[in-house]
Amino acid sequence: MTVPEEIVKAKQRLVKAKQRLCLGCLECCRRLLFPVKVPPMLGKSDDEATRAMIEFYTAHGCEARGQLSAAGVAYVTVIAPVPCPHLTAGGCDIYADRPDVCRRYDGRLDPVLKDVCRWKEL
Ligand code: SF4
Ligand code: SF4
Secondary structure (H helix, E strand, C coil), X not given: CCCCHHHHHHHHHHHHHHHHHHXXXXXXXXXXXXXXXXXXXXXXXXXXXXXXXXXXXXXXXXXXXXXXXXXCCEEEEEEECCCCXXXXXXXXXXXXXXXXXXXXXXHHHCCCCCCCXXXXXX
16 A cells, blocks of 8 residues: 555654754763662662662762652663763764664653653654
8 A cells, every 4th residue: 555645745744853853952862761670679668679779870870760660660760871972963973773772762751851852842
């Protein structure tokens, strides 16, 4: 089935608008964000274990936030001040070949960056 031309053009316009907004932002390329499940710690409650994890990552120069998943699982989001080596003043230097995780990322859905992601202007 052929996709109607106006839909193809609308998609291209959306991709270009996203690229423009990203070039004025680049926040998700400036740091490394990853979730770490809080492991059970002998003699500690979930809250105490979460605080211990936050202290650990903070002591290593990261920001860390305790969160609960939708399923009620305790995890810590670690925000490491490590910019991607492919980030340049003009944006991503491997943009056409960037990793799939970068292609799929949507900052509007990220609890840490949702307030700064410029895609909310779309
Ligand atoms: S946070 Fe959003 S607007 Fe900013 S670079 Fe990442 S995806 Fe683009
Ligand atoms: S590879 Fe490119 S898009 Fe992905 S984090 Fe690095 S600079 Fe950003």
